[in-house]
Amino acid sequence: MKIDQIIRTRRKTFALIVQRDGSLVVRAPLRASDKQIGDLVQEKEKWIIAKQEAARRMYANTRPKEFVNGEGFLYLGKSYKLAIVDGNQPALSLSDQFYLTKSALPHAEAVFKAWYKQRAKQIISERAAWYAAQNGFVYQRVNITGARTRWGSCGRRGTLNFTWRLIMAPLRVIDYVVIHELAHLKQKNHSKVYWNEVKRLMPDYQQQIGWLKANGDTLRL
Ligand SMILES: [Zn+2]
Secondary structure (H helix, E strand, O other): OOOOEEEEEOOOOOEEEEOOOOOEEEEEEOOOOHHHHHHHHHHOHHHHHHHHHHHHHHHHHHOOOOOOOOOEEEEOOEEEEEEEEOOOOOOEEEOOOEEEEHHHHHHHHHHHHHHHHHHHHHHHHHHHHHHHHHHOOOOOEEEEEOOOOOOEEEOOOOEEEEEHHHHHOOHHHHHHHHHHHHHOOOOOOOOHHHHHHHHHHOOOHHHHHHHHHHHHHHOOO
């Protein structure tokens, strides 16, 4: 097992740190021998490997996009590979994979963003309309934002706001955020009464919250 860095300081205990890029750092007391460190790392090998795999997966999904052939882009919870193709219309399309025209390559990020926004508007509007009709909620309209960490919000006049990034998440997660905001039309707070209403509409809502906590960072370009 490769140790990327050993930091010896005036501390009494050892600490194993797997960094964002998956590298392994060991913090050790001043007098710790290389053998002691090696033994510890060997003993914790399984844990380290699991951590490194998770870190590398997350890192691969959150580093800035390069818009190159074979790179993965999320849509409704699935990763689709990108293919750069000749021709010019449309600039970006999705079937078995994403197809981006060479002429659109210089402004690929803007093209992707516009595509995601348009899909978000369509699908989130449909989901909100469906859940509202089923449960007697009345809202003004659905608005798509570019918020980075706020998945949704409910405006005072009944406008529902959702970030376009949400369209990269699985539909069940999108539905949870839609339900979360719809439920705020009746309860402006996060009280017990509020969460009971969310639970009534989506009994497994906590799973979706967990998904967003674990994967929210990957919903970006
Ligand atoms: Zn809320």
